[in-house]
Amino acid sequence: MTTGSIASLPPAAPAAPVLWNRSGFRALFLVSAMAALAGGTWGALWRLGWTLPHGSSLADLHGPLMICGLFGTLIGLERAVALGRGWSYAAPALAGLGTLLLLGGAPAAFGAGAYAAAAAVLAGSSLLIALRQPALFTGALLFGTLAWLAGSAVWMAGRPVSDAVGWWLTFLVLTVAGERLELSRVALPERRSEPLFLFGIGLLLAGAQNGLTTGNGAVLFGLGLIAATAWLLRHDVARRNIRRDGQTRFMAACMLAGHGWLGLAGLALLAAPPGETAFGYDIALHAVLIGFVLSMVFGHALIILPAVARVRVRYAPVLYGPLLLLHASLVLRVAAGLGGWDAGRRASGVLTLLALAGFAGSLAFASWRGRTRSRPAVGATVASAPLEARPQAGE
Numbered sequence: 001m002t003t004g005s006i007a008s009l010p011p012a013a014p015a016a017p018v019l020w021n022r023s024g025f026r027a028l029f030l031v032s033a034m035a036a037l038a039g040g041t042w043g044a045l046w047r048l049g050w051t052l053p054h055g056s057s058l059a060d061l062h063g064p065l066m067i068c069g070l071f072g073t074l075i076g077l078e079r080a081v082a083l084g085r086g087w088s089y090a091a092p093a094l095a096g097l098g099t100l101l102l103l104g105g106a107p108a109a110f111g112a113g114a115y116a117a118a119a120a121v122l123a124g125s126s127l128l129i130a131l132r133q134p135a136l137f138t139g140a141l142l143f144g145t146l147a148w149l150a151g152s153a154v155w156m157a158g159r160p161v162s163d164a165v166g167w168w169l170t171f172l173v174l175t176v177a178g179e180r181l182e183l184s185r186v187a188l189p190e191r192r193s194e195p196l197f198l199f200g201i202g203l204l205l206a207g208a209q210n211g212l213t214t215g216n217g218a219v220l221f222g223l224g225l226i227a228a229t230a231w232l233l234r235h236d237v238a239r240r241n242i243r244r245d246g247q248t249r250f251m252a253a254c255m256l257a258g259h260g261w262l263g264l265a266g267l268a269l270l271a272a273p274p275g276e277t278a279f280g281y282d283i284a285l286h287a288v289l290i291g292f293v294l295s296m297v298f299g300h301a302l303i304i305l306p307a308v309a310r311v312r313v314r315y316a317p318v319l320y321g322p323l324l325l326l327h328a329s330l331v332l333r334v335a336a337g338l339g340g341w342d343a344g345r346r347a348s349g350v351l352t353l354l355a356l357a358g359f360a361g362s363l364a365f366a367s368w369r370g371r372t373r374s375r376p377a378v379g380a381t382v383a384s385a386p387l388e389a390r391p392q393a394g395e
Helices: 023-047 055-059 062-083 086-103 108-132 136-156 161-187 193-210 215-235 246-271 278-309 317-339 342-374
Strands: none
Touching: 023 055, 023 062, 023 086, 023 278, 023 342, 055 062, 062 086, 062 108, 062 136, 062 161, 062 278, 086 108, 108 136, 136 161, 136 193, 161 193, 161 215, 161 246, 161 278, 193 215, 215 246, 215 278, 246 278, 246 317, 278 317, 278 342, 317 342
8 A cells, every 4th residue: 555646646635734743643543553453463363273361352353453443544544644634534533443442342333333434534535536636546546445435334234244344355455456556657558458457346346245255246256356466467567666676676576476365365266165165265365465465565664654654764675574474474374274274374373473573673673773874973964974874855
């Protein structure tokens, strides 16, 4: 997820109130997202077989907390920062409220209602963006937020989380694909590529509507994921950037690895429909959430954190370590599922957590080391430091 899709908007919107620009409010939103991550992963570990206190109460909330509480809050905050309208910050605020309600033991309908309200505000922000900058990618972002709203409404109505998952996955896939589409305009893709993109969107929406646990819903959604993967592999600028070096190459590696998992998720839905076996559902769900979405988060963290959290971060090759561990954890999960190896599935959850913690730690260390090296010597000034050592705008 990037800020590029909205950063290029015409500067027509007035600046957000000073109150919302204070770092303390953004920090609160980030804290709520981290709380959702903590609660969601705690429930996930319990589902994998780890004996944890209060794990059973969080097990059923694992998906909503991760998709709506974590990613919904971050995407809402990212879009609000870029749009610059005070009311748009209600999206991450309401998503954070939904997380607090669920973690506090409130009925699921209350948390689902807060998430639905957050999605409605985000849809309003996305509609404003689409009206100000009509394009296929802004339309994809709008449909993605509407999918989040639809899934939250389904869950709020008392239906099981599995009925909402298709909509929520569509929200994440369209958000990432729409922003990659915006970035791909630099490479001037052929006009005939747009029908494939639209075809994939249509299949995803149809599959989500029918439900991933139904035979035709799984097939339609799986085909939609494969169509999206085909488009991304053909037109994403990551294909060019992988030949470069440094941060650009790292980001491209994250993108391409994520695209591969997205295609595997589609194949899993076709080969092992969730209505016939739980294995296909598990693989598809986590191939999208871990392999695709988290890989995108790793790749775009160097852009998102400075723009959203006002945190100066730097790239270092050590970031490849957590990235490899993240994908290794998913490989282990798939292999353990195929072989019926419960201990392997439990270990895969721990490896995923280590990858997340390792990435955060590596990013902090690389940023600290970079700032230390860029400090001018005693008696020198920043102006006299070498150009490559000076702090860059937006870092």
